[in-house]
Amino acid sequence: MPASGIAIVFSELRSHFLEGMTPSVLKTILGAATRRRYRAKSVITNDGHPADRLYLLTEGLVRYFIITPEGRKLLFQWLGPGDLFGGRTILSIPSPYLLSTETVTDTSVLVWERPTIRGLIARYPRLLENALLGASDYLGWYLASHIGLACHTARQRVAQVLVTLGRTVGERVPGGIALQITNEELANAANVTPFTASRVISEWQRSRALVKRRGNVLLLSPNRLYCV
Numbered sequence: 001m002p003a004s005g006i007a008i009v010f011s012e013l014r015s016h017f018l019e020g021m022t023p024s025v026l027k028t029i030l031g032a033a034t035r036r037r038y039r040a041k042s043v044i045t046n047d048g049h050p051a052d053r054l055y056l057l058t059e060g061l062v063r064y065f066i067i068t069p070e071g072r073k074l075l076f077q078w079l080g081p082g083d084l085f086g087g088r089t090i091l092s093i094p095s096p097y098l099l100s101t102e103t104v105t106d107t108s109v110l111v112w113e114r115p116t117i118r119g120l121i122a123r124y125p126r127l128l129e130n131a132l133l134g135a136s137d138y139l140g141w142y143l144a145s146h147i148g149l150a151c152h153t154a155r156q157r158v159a160q161v162l163v164t165l166g167r168t169v170g171e172r173v174p175g176g177i178a179l180q181i182t183n184e185e186l187a188n189a190a191n192v193t194p195f196t197a198s199r200v201i202s203e204w205q206r207s208r209a210l211v212k213r214r215g216n217v218l219l220l221s222p223n224r225l226y227c228v
Helices: 005-012 024-030 114-123 125-152 153-166 183-192 194-206 224-226
Strands: 033-038 041-044 053-059 060-068 073-079 100-103 107-113 170-175 178-181 212-214 216-219
Touching: 005 194, 041 053, 053 114, 053 170, 073 183, 107 114, 114 125, 125 153, 153 183, 153 194, 153 224, 170 216, 183 194
Parallel strands: none
Antiparallel strands: 033 107, 041 100, 053 107, 060 073, 060 100, 170 178, 178 216, 212 216
16 A cells, blocks of 8 residues: 555544554554455455455445344444454464455455464554454443343334444434434344334334434434433
């Protein structure tokens, strides 16, 4: 990547993975990456395939998913700029990707090949610590999701998905927080039926907690999702 490109990425990007690095070290790390672009609805990683590339999201949105043996697509966490995926690439023992990753919007990423990123981690151990902190955050997300499934109502789970997405990958616009998500995707992420997701969305629309448009949600008052 040209030096000018590195400067642009660094000036626009805030990533926990790069915390604690001096400008000269950042230049080395970013200079070892390749910048790639993907169109919306592109699959970048496939579960079970060799984890041979580490990705850092610089623009756009991606999400984890998996296809069950029965052919059902399960959605997991949404990721935004600054987030890593393909973390198994850094393990000393070659491993497969645990989840598949697909783009929600047109997306740009920085990509490190496995030998490259492992060499950088050997030179700059802080990278490994930062990656482990990111993995801990993902575990926290999974724990919250599992607790919600065991203890919360369907309405509470749908609300939690919307509030979490609004906080992590939502776009602040005049009047609220915009999310790109369909009723079916919301139902899948909250582990409820599409009918249930549609029903609670309609109730929240009537109470002006949100506005639903085709493929999009505008959160007007996220806190009210727990009150109506």
